[in-house]
Amino acid sequence: xxxxLPPEPVFPPLESALSEPDGPSGLLAAGGDLSPERLLAAxxxxxxxxxxxxxxxxxxxxxxxxxxxxxxIIIRSSLAKxxxxxxxxxxxxxxxxxxxxxxxxxxxxGQSGTxxxxxxxxxxxxxxxxGYAHSIETWMxxxxxxxxxxxxxxxxxxxxxxxxxxxxxxxxxxxxxxVLLQQKGFGIIDCxxxxxxxxxxxxxxxxxxxxxxxxxxxxxxxxEIGPWSAAxxxxxxxKEA
Numbered sequence: 001x002x003x004x005l006p007p008e009p010v011f012p013p014l015e016s017a018l019s020e021p022d023g024p025s026g027l028l029a030a031g032g033d034l035s036p037e038r039l040l041a042a043x044x045x046x047x048x049x050x051x052x053x054x055x056x057x058x059x060x061x062x063x064x065x066x067x068x069x070x071x072x073i074i075i076r077s078s079l080a081k082x083x084x085x086x087x088x089x090x091x092x093x094x095x096x097x098x099x100x101x102x103x104x105x106x107x108x109x110g111q112s113g114t115x116x117x118x119x120x121x122x123x124x125x126x127x128x129x130x131g132y133a134h135s136i137e138t139w140m141x142x143x144x145x146x147x148x149x150x151x152x153x154x155x156x157x158x159x160x161x162x163x164x165x166x167x168x169x170x171x172x173x174x175x176x177x178x179v180l181l182q183q184k185g186f187g188i189i190d191c192x193x194x195x196x197x198x199x200x201x202x203x204x205x206x207x208x209x210x211x212x213x214x215x216x217x218x219x220x221x222x223x224e225i226g227p228w229s230a231a232x233x234x235x236x237x238x239k240e241a
Contacts, residue, residue, distance in 0.1 A: 005032035005059070009041040014061045014208060026062030033057070034123035036130055043151050043158050044219045046212050048192060053117045063208035066191040066198055068159075070181040073174065074202040082168050083175060089139040090176045093227040096128045097121070099135040099147045103161035116161060124160070127151060131226040136177045138169040145169040148177065150189075154219040157181055158190040174201065180228065187218045 003012050009032070017028040028047060032038055034057065042048060042059060051058040075083070104116035127133035137147040146169025148162035157177070162170040181189065190211075191203045 002027060003029050005029050009035070009038035011042065011045060011047055011059065014046065014063075014212060017061045017063070019063065026060045027058060028061045029059045030056045032059070034119055036123075036126055036132075039123060039127060039151075040132065040153065043153050044215065046190070046208070046215050048158065048160075049120070050115050051117070052114050060192075061208060062193060064194070064205035065208055065211040066194045066203050066205050067211065067214075068178075068189040068191055068198065068201065068203040070178040070186055070189060072202045073178040074200065075175060076200075079168060079171055079175070083172065086168075086172075087140065088145065088169075088172060090173070090230045091137045091139055092180075092230050093128070093134055095137055095144055095147075096133065096135040096149065097125055098144055099137060099149050099163070100124060100161075102144065102147065102163040102165070103149065105163070124149070124151075134228050136173040136180075138166075138172045140166055140169070147173045152186075152223060154221040154223045155184070155186045156188050156190065156215055156218040157186055159192070171201070176230070180230075184224065185221075188214055 002018070003016075005011070012029055014028065017026050019025050034049065039049070045061075046065065047059050047061045049057055050060050100116060100121050104114075104121070124133050128135070132153065133149060133151050135147055135149045138145045143165075145166040146162070146164035148159060148170060150157055150159040152158075162173065164170040178189070189203075191198050194205050
């Protein structure tokens with residue numbers, strides 16, 4: 001049985017999350033709400049909401065956890081050329097709702113961010129207004145071409161979703177995010193679930209216990225709360241082997 005959350009923003013121990021073959025890997029609890037207090041409490045422990053329209057709120061803590069260290073992003077030669085030569089502009093926190101809508105929209109591969117339901121969009125818009133959720137946006141010819149959004153707590157960034165309307169637009173945003181996080185002293189980007197796409201960019205899985213231990217150090221560190229400003233890509237990146 002999956003525990004149902006009480007009114008208070010508390011969660012079961014991470015070790016109680018379901019793992020195969022008992023159920024969906026990492027499912028921890030159900031119910032509760034999407035208030036800022038509960039969401040921030042969840043992220044501080046490495047827990048995030050993920051559910052489809054019509055389902056109860058479901059809370060997850062997968063093991064292993066996919067993470068990207070900001071100074072370990074891999075910039076392949078094709079992306080490096082794009083970063084140098086393609087005309088684009090990076091804006092941050094200027095179109096948060098539009099980025100969420102882009103992430104929720106159907107994609108060319110037929111998939112969509114079906115978990116980015118209206119309740120999720122409203123909840124993260126509130127976190128954005130409070131200064132915890134941020135959007136990194138790639139603009140081309142005056143139009144939003146792609147980007148990503150996530151939550152910042154202390155010196156940890158929890159990536160939620162990304163989208164592209166033009167080739168490489170989300171990768172451009174991620175490259176700038178990594179530089180910005182290096183400048184701000186962040187130690188980790190949570191990528192949640194393991195995918196080959198994220199692995200190709202330098203992300204790797206780590207045990208949930210290690211992830212929780214890193215958060216215990218990074219989240220309590222004082223961080224900037226409020227709108228962020230754009231950064232220039234000028235960091236050190238791992239090159240394609």
